[in-house]
Amino acid sequence: MTSLADQHCAPCNADTPVLDEDATRTHLAALSDRWEIDDTGRLVARIKFKNYYRIQAFVNAVAYIAHRESHHPEITFGYNTCRIELITHAIEGLSENDFISAAKIDALLD
Numbered sequence: 001m002t003s004l005a006d007q008h009c010a011p012c013n014a015d016t017p018v019l020d021e022d023a024t025r026t027h028l029a030a031l032s033d034r035w036e037i038d039d040t041g042r043l044v045a046r047i048k049f050k051n052y053y054r055i056q057a058f059v060n061a062v063a064y065i066a067h068r069e070s071h072h073p074e075i076t077f078g079y080n081t082c083r084i085e086l087i088t089h090a091i092e093g094l095s096e097n098d099f100i101s102a103a104k105i106d107a108l109l110d
């Protein structure tokens with residue numbers, strides 16, 4: 001099967017399928033350990049950096065991926081950490097797009 005990082009996000013709307021528990025577990029296992037599903041059902045990573053410049057470069061790269069894929073995470077960052085939250089707003093749940101985006105973000109950091 002093509003890896004998540006090599007796939008592309010599909011346009012999403014209210015008909016986009018919400019991932020079931022099995023698919024969610026399988027996709028989560030394919031990501032790095034930095035990702036978890038929080039108690040609101042979002043796919044979340046908190047990443048520590050050596051300095052602010054590195055965070056800014058990372059945030060710019062994530063924004064570029066979001067623009068290219070037309071799938072948009074919430075990004076917050078501060079002194080030395082960045083938090084990424086992924087959810088598919090159109091369905092208020094997790095879709096393939098969230099895991100494809102997370103895998104592409106992982107690839108920036110490997």
Ligand SMILES: C[C@H](O)[C@H](O)[C@H]1CNC2=NC(N)=NC(=O)C2=N1
Binds near residue numbers: 013086088
């Ligand atoms: C048509 C396009 O795929 C949608 O409008 C996208 C844009 N980016 C999005 N990003 C996120 N995180 N959730 C969405 O539901 C969403 N919808």
